[in-house]
Amino acid sequence: MVAAQRGDQVAFMDLVRARLDRLFGIARRILRDVDRAEDALQDALVIAWRDLPDLRDPDRFDFWIQRVLANMCIEHARRDRRRYARLEVLTIHDHVASDELAGVADRDVVDRAFRRLNPEQRAVLVLRYYLGYEPAVIAELLGLSGGTIRSRLHHAHRAMRAAIDADARAAVGGSSA
Numbered sequence: 001m002v003a004a005q006r007g008d009q010v011a012f013m014d015l016v017r018a019r020l021d022r023l024f025g026i027a028r029r030i031l032r033d034v035d036r037a038e039d040a041l042q043d044a045l046v047i048a049w050r051d052l053p054d055l056r057d058p059d060r061f062d063f064w065i066q067r068v069l070a071n072m073c074i075e076h077a078r079r080d081r082r083r084y085a086r087l088e089v090l091t092i093h094d095h096v097a098s099d100e101l102a103g104v105a106d107r108d109v110v111d112r113a114f115r116r117l118n119p120e121q122r123a124v125l126v127l128r129y130y131l132g133y134e135p136a137v138i139a140e141l142l143g144l145s146g147g148t149i150r151s152r153l154h155h156a157h158r159a160m161r162a163a164i165d166a167d168a169r170a171a172v173g174g175s176s177a
Contacts, residue, residue, distance in 0.1 A: 040076040047072065063141060074123055078119055113160045117160065128153060135149045136149075
């Protein structure tokens with residue numbers, strides 16, 4: 001860590017390489033697009049490299065770089081409000097049980113609802129449920145108050161529920177026509 005803070009690029013790359021999969025997972029979950037996640041991660045790493053000498057507590061590197069990345073993902077999402085549709089073709093084999101198909105359908109419903117959230121709501125849900133951070137930690141990570149984080153979590157849950165309910169009503173209305 002000390003070598004990286006002094007400008008050793010190899011040391012910095014070693015620090016990043018050990019965390020790259022997790023960091024990419026965070027970006028991909030917030031942005032819901034591989035290409036946009038790669039761009040946000042690259043931008044976050046440039047900022048991390050630039051600002052690393054100013055990091056006062058090297059033991060908090062993981063927390064710090066996740067903060068840089070989460071904020072960069074939010075910025076990317078705000079900057080590019082266009083919706084990206086990614087179609088994944090699933091092969092269904094005859095031997096697949098109906099409950100497995102229901103699981104795929106459930107994940108699809110949740111994914112569609114998640115895509116409808118704003119970037120701030122997606123970020124707090126990823127930090128809470130993917131990384132397992134408590135609201136107080138998320139508040140510190142994003143530089144916001146605990147009340148703001150709890151409010152964003154509450155609104156994100158409500159928005160997810162509303163989107164899922166809307167999809168269910170559309171499915172019922174569409175199947176009876």
